[in-house]
Amino acid sequence: MSNRRCTVLICQGTGCISGGAEQIFSSLEEEVTRLNLGESVQIKRTGCHGFCQRGPLIVIEPESIFYSKVKLDDVPEIVQSLLPEGKPLERLFYHDPVTGKPIPHYGDIPFYNKQERTVLRNCGHIDPEDIGDFLAVGGYEALRKALFDMTPEQVIEEVKHSGLRGLGGAGFPTGRKWEACRVAPGEEKYIICNGDEGDPGAFQDRSTMEGDPHSVLEGMIIAGYAIGAKKGFVYVRAEYPLAVKRLKIAITQAREEGFLGKDILGSGFDFDIEIFQGAGAFVCGESTALVLSIQGKRGMPKPLPRPRTAEAGLWDKPTLLNNVKTFANIPLIINRGWKWFASRGTEKSKGTAIFSLTGKVANCGLIEVPMGITLREVIYDIGGGIPGGKAFKAVQTGGPSGGCLPASFLDMPVDFDSLITAGSMMGSGGMVVMDEDTCMVDVARYFLDFTRRESCGQCIPCRLGTEQMFEILDDITKGQGRPEDIELLLELSDAIIHGSLCALGKTAPNPVLTTIRYFRGEYEAHIDEKWCPAGVCRELIKEKGSSPETVGRK
Amino acid sequence: MKEELLRRILSSYKGRREDLIPILQAVQANFGRLPEEAMLRIARFIGIPESEVYSVASFYTQFRLTPLGRKHVTVCRGTACHIRSAPQILQEIEKVVGIEEGEVTPDLEYSLETVACIGCCALAPCIRINRDVYGELTPERARELFSTSKQMSP
Ligand SMILES: Cc1cc2nc3c(=O)[nH]c(=O)nc-3n(C[C@H](O)[C@H](O)[C@H](O)COP(=O)(O)O)c2cc1C
Ligand code: FES
Numbered sequence: 001m002s003n004r005r006c007t008v009l010i011c012q013g014t015g016c017i018s019g020g021a022e023q024i025f026s027s028l029e030e031e032v033t034r035l036n037l038g039e040s041v042q043i044k045r046t047g048c049h050g051f052c053q054r055g056p057l058i059v060i061e062p063e064s065i066f067y068s069k070v071k072l073d074d075v076p077e078i079v080q081s082l083l084p085e086g087k088p089l090e091r092l093f094y095h096d097p098v099t100g101k102p103i104p105h106y107g108d109i110p111f112y113n114k115q116e117r118t119v120l121r122n123c124g125h126i127d128p129e130d131i132g133d134f135l136a137v138g139g140y141e142a143l144r145k146a147l148f149d150m151t152p153e154q155v156i157e158e159v160k161h162s163g164l165r166g167l168g169g170a171g172f173p174t175g176r177k178w179e180a181c182r183v184a185p186g187e188e189k190y191i192i193c194n195g196d197e198g199d200p201g202a203f204q205d206r207s208t209m210e211g212d213p214h215s216v217l218e219g220m221i222i223a224g225y226a227i228g229a230k231k232g233f234v235y236v237r238a239e240y241p242l243a244v245k246r247l248k249i250a251i252t253q254a255r256e257e258g259f260l261g262k263d264i265l266g267s268g269f270d271f272d273i274e275i276f277q278g279a280g281a282f283v284c285g286e287s288t289a290l291v292l293s294i295q296g297k298r299g300m301p302k303p304l305p306r307p308r309t310a311e312a313g314l315w316d317k318p319t320l321l322n323n324v325k326t327f328a329n330i331p332l333i334i335n336r337g338w339k340w341f342a343s344r345g346t347e348k349s350k351g352t353a354i355f356s357l358t359g360k361v362a363n364c365g366l367i368e369v370p371m372g373i374t375l376r377e378v379i380y381d382i383g384g385g386i387p388g389g390k391a392f393k394a395v396q397t398g399g400p401s402g403g404c405l406p407a408s409f410l411d412m413p414v415d416f417d418s419l420i421t422a423g424s425m426m427g428s429g430g431m432v433v434m435d436e437d438t439c440m441v442d443v444a445r446y447f448l449d450f451t452r453r454e455s456c457g458q459c460i461p462c463r464l465g466t467e468q469m470f471e472i473l474d475d476i477t478k479g480q481g482r483p484e485d486i487e488l489l490l491e492l493s494d495a496i497i498h499g500s501l502c503a504l505g506k507t508a509p510n511p512v513l514t515t516i517r518y519f520r521g522e523y524e525a526h527i528d529e530k531w532c533p534a535g536v537c538r539e540l541i542k543e544k545g546s547s548p549e550t551v552g553r554k
Numbered sequence: 555m556k557e558e559l560l561r562r563i564l565s566s567y568k569g570r571r572e573d574l575i576p577i578l579q580a581v582q583a584n585f586g587r588l589p590e591e592a593m594l595r596i597a598r599f600i601g602i603p604e605s606e607v608y609s610v611a612s613f614y615t616q617f618r619l620t621p622l623g624r625k626h627v628t629v630c631r632g633t634a635c636h637i638r639s640a641p642q643i644l645q646e647i648e649k650v651v652g653i654e655e656g657e658v659t660p661d662l663e664y665s666l667e668t669v670a671c672i673g674c675c676a677l678a679p680c681i682r683i684n685r686d687v688y689g690e691l692t693p694e695r696a697r698e699l700f701s702t703s704k705q706m707s708p
Contacts, residue, residue, distance in 0.1 A: 015674050018687035052676035200632030200671035238616045239673060241685070279575055279614035282670060296574035298613040356675055358634035364676035396633060430675070432633045446636050450670065 005040050006082055009059040011124060013048030013210055014203075014242055016055035020072055024056055027075045041082050044133075047211015047246075049124030051111055053364040054094065059106060059124070066106035067092035097362060097384060111363045114381050116344070116352050119328050120368045123211035128246050131253035134214040140259050142331035146222045147267040155226040155334065156182060162338035163350035167323045167428055168287075168503075171349070171416035174326055181310040182227040184318035191224050191232035192314065192321045194290065198237065198282035199399030200450065202430035204354045205324040207366050209236065209243040212328065213250035217273060219327030221259065222334060224271040227320050232273040235290055238280045247275055282400075282454035283504050285428075287313070287321045289456065300456045301502035323428070325354055345371030349415035353426065359396075360435035362387045369414070376410040379433055390435040393534075394518070398427030400447050400454075401507035403514030404440060423514040425507075439536035440519040441526050445473035447511035455504060462505030465496040469512060477537040481527035486516060559584055560592055569599050578611055587621045615669075623658050623665035627651070627683050632671030634678035639693075643679050644668065646693040650700045 010016075010025045028043050049057045054068035058078070065088050067078070074092060081089050093102035094109050103109050117123075126133040134140070146155050160175025181189065193216060197205040209216060220232045236244050251273055254260040262270045281299050283289050287309040289299035294314060306312075313319025329351065333341045342350050349371040355378070358364045362384030369378060375395055379385065386392050394404040403424035405412070412418050419425050434443065452466040469492050472485050493509030500506045516523060525531045532540035563580045567573040574596070581592050588611055597604040611617040629644045648654050651664045658665040674680045677689025681696070688699060 014687060015677055015689070018674060018677060018680075018689050052674070055677075197673070198670065200630075200636075201634045201675050202671070203673040203675055206673045239669060239671075277576070277579060278616075279579065280616035281614050293575065294572060296570075296572040296610070298610055358675040358678060359637055364634075364678075366676070399633070430633065432637065432675075434637055438637050443637065446633070454670075 005042075006063075007042045007044055007061045008078070008082070009044050009046045009049075009061060009125065011047070011049045011055060011057040011059075012045045013052065013055075013207060015048065015052030016057055017242075019056045019069075021056035023072055024058075024070055024075060027072055028079065031075055031079045035079065037079070037082070041079070045127050045129065046125060047123045047128045048207035048366055050115075050117075050120065050207075050366040051109075051363065052366065057124075058092075060088075063088075064105045064107060066094060066104065066109065068094050110384065111365065111367075111382055114369070114373075114377060115367055116370045117368045118332060118352055119215075119325060119354060120208070120212070120366065122215060123207060123366075126212070128211055128213055129249050131214060131250070131257060134212075135257075138335065139214050139331075140218055140254075140257075142334035143218050143221055143259060144265060146225055146334050147265060147269060150334075152182065152226045152228065155222060158333060158338050159226075159330065160338075162333045162341040163345075163348075164326065164329055164333065164341065165349065165416060166326050167426055170420060171426060174322065177310055177322070178223065178226055178320060180308065181318050181320040184311045186318050188315075188317045189227055189229040190314045190317055190319040191220050191227070191229045192290065192294075192319055193220055193232065193234040193324060193327055194285060194287075194321055195234055195236040195240070195243065195324050196278055196285040196290065197240075197324075197428060198285040198454075199401075199428040199430050201358060201396075201399060201432045202356045202428045204356050204366055204429045206240050206243055208324050208328055208354075209234075209240070210246050213243075213247045214254065215328045215331055216324055217247075217250055217254055217260070219322075219330035220273060221264070221271050222330050223320055223322070223327065225269055227318070229320065230270050230272070232271065233276050233294060233314075234273060235276050235278055235284075235294065237278045244275060244277060251275070281456075282450075283456045283502075286502055286504060289502075290321065291319065298456075300458050301504070303459075303501045325429075346413065346415045348417055353414060353429070355397075355429050355431040357383050357431050357433070359432035360386055360390065360438065361433040371415045372413045374411050374413055375405070378414065378431070379410070383433065386433070386435050388435075390437060392433070393436050393438055394434045394440065394443075396424075396432040396434065396443070396511075397430065398425035398510070399430050400450050401425060401503065401510055402427050402430075403510045404434070404443060404518065405514070406518040423510065423517060425510075437534055437536070439477075439532055439534035440515040440522045441473065441477055441532075442534075442536045444512045444515045445470065445477055448473055448508070451504065451508040455508075456502075459499070459501045459505065461496045461499030462501070462508065465492055465499070465505070466508050468492055469496070469509065473512070476523065476526045477532070477540070479526070479530045479537075479539045481523075483527060485527060486520070486523055489516065556585070556589075560595060564595070564599050567599075569601070571600060571602070574600055574602075574607065574610055575614075578607075578617055582617060587618050590619075620658065621662065621665075623662050625664050625683055627664060627666045627681060628669045628672070629655070629666070630672040630674075630678070630680045630682075631668045632675060632678070634675035635671075635680055638678045640679040642693050643681065643691050643696050646696045647681070647700065650697055 058067040164174040165171035284293045284299035288302040293299040448470040597607045
């Protein structure tokens with residue numbers, strides 16, 4: 001046997017598993033054992049590699065050979081190709097959809113080479129169920145550094161200077177939140193990682209928890225040290241059993257290695273983490289509702305004015321609530337310093353943004369890009385453009401709280417503030433691309449259907465207002481719209497935004513407002529001509545042929 | 555036997571208010587739903603009125619009072635799935651299986667639900683049957699999936 005050694009990384013994210021990656025993984029192991037190749041070939045499980053649409057994915061290191069759409073039947077040939085005389089299997093390479101050329105190395109694939117994978121650096125490269133793998137890439141070194149070389153105040157200063165901002169609402173500065181929680185009076189304090197990921201069309205928190213759980217835990221422990229908490233919770237949504245499983249394994253391993261529990265690494269600092277599984281309610285992503293839900297209550301947001309969660313959260317104690325990605329960023333900032341972090345991104349939005357790029361776009365998957373990249377670069381360079389020769393129509397960001405932006409925004413930089421100015425928001429990071437076959441009225445109706453179902457019901461503007469808006473939109477898509485409906489929707493939006501007591505209601509009208517602002521013509525076609533230009537609304541398709549505009553359309 | 559199982563579940567909790575949701579989850583995982591007697595027992599165990607247990611159970615979409623089918627089908631109605639024809643997939647499944655969203659077949663073979671997002675959006679449209687996710691569906695593939703799985707089951 002030659003001394004050639006290689007590692008076969010096989011993605012075990014939910015996407016790849018749905019394509020049979022678990023069977024491929026065990027079959028690879030069996031084949032390697034059968035042929036006695038254990039010395040030279042290592043088979044390793046990894047978390048999500050990002051390019052979910054092309055899964056199951058396999059990467060062979062050290063050459064970084066990338067195979068996509070692997071099938072169980074391919075296994076024997078893959079193993080043969082790893083033998084000294086073997087050659088990589090060209091048929092499993094990614095083929096450029098435009099030129100048809102095979103691309104053997106993933107770094108050369110356009111989907112990857114415009115990305116800046118720092119938070120996701122370990123996803124797809126390490127075994128999330130093996131702490132040894134995490135330690136081998138420098139895991140828990142930031143924790144050591146924080147505990148032994150820095151005071152809690154210095155940790156907070158570092159986070160503050162980095163410019164890291166959270167995803168809830170307008171991108172609140174993380175360091176300021178940490179400081180508020182540190183100075184809040186009280187002996188007992190809590191850390192909560194918000195892994196509820198309620199936004200439909202988003203899966204970046206899931207992939208991070210599944211693919212690199214220790215980075216999230218490390219960020220939480222550092223946060224605990226910084227604000228003076230001894231206990232943390234990861235709130236994971238009900239639909240993510242694999243994330244729960246991987247986090248549980250990670251917590252157990254971290255305890256065994258002394259990164260969690262009493263007297264962490266001999267520093268005298270105690271901190272432990274528990275998992276709380278959500279029970280399925282979008283509104284529980286909101287901080288005050290989430291806290292009540294951990295306490296065993298209905299997740300109803302607390303009315304304003306109220307103390308901030310940082311001052312009175314879980315059991316009325318100061319509680320630091322951050323998103324999964326926020327915590328995963330922390331070890332990077334501590335290790336590499338705030339200057340490194342702040343050197344990337346834009347003036348006011350530092351670092352990277354993570355998006356779940358989906359919808360009518362050629363390459364779907366999980367991407368991490370520097371803040372300030374344009375929507376066009378994301379959708380056309382990384383996403384590979386719109387499939388089937390269709391025209392781009394809109395991109396939706398920010399989920400039910402966000403909005404739909406038309407083609408005129410394609411050259412807009414992606415950052416917190418530009419998105420808000422345009423009427424959308426970063427939100428939890430869903431990015432859904434829509435083409436000419438997507439009806440914007442139907443999309444608005446879709447989001448209002450979502451929010452009316454998810455409204456917790458305690459305040460009238462949100463409960464009845466979203467219902468009312470939904471019904472109007474539903475009528476419009478059924479050809480029963482009235483000319484005054486657009487004005488009525490705008491008025492209702494205004495009332496709901498101002499009257500609702502939590503951000504669920506306050507942002508619920510956004511999808512309607514942006515679609516009216518940028519696609520008013522489509523509303524008018526539905527109402528005045530009883531015609532759905534995209535051919536989606538069933539009751540209005542039959543009219544399509546009779547509309548004069550059809551002739552002009554390509 | 556059921557009594558015994560319930561007692562065993564409860565015995566691993568302290569009976570604090572914050573145990574309520576985990577207990578409900580454990581009971582549902584074992585019984586497939588939340589039986590009324592169980593909710594009464596849980597209420598006594600924690601020391602809260604039964605209406606309060608019911609109020610929490612009815613707030614969260616995860617909890618159900620009626621049993622699931624042996625094959626529990628969840629259709630994603632997330633954004634990515636929606637614009638890639640999830641509504642048609644749902645219709646197709648309703649047709650093939652013969653029940654509507656939220657219902658269970660009389661023989662308890664299938665139950666059908668929708669969910670806000672499965673989290674496999676890159677493979678939209680998706681459905682889940684028990685724990686397995688099936689992506690990139692078309693109405694035809696959905697139909698096939700159900701006719702073959704019907705054959706497979708005895
Ligand atoms: C209705 C509603 C749902 C939310 N859902 C989530 C969620 O699923 N995940 C999340 O991290 N934040 C969610 N948020 C925002 C959180 O309340 C909170 O701002 C955020 O977790 C803070 O973390 P960050 O500053 O680190 O981003 C939601 C907010 C509202 C109003
Ligand atoms: S939108 Fe269907 S899986 Fe996310």
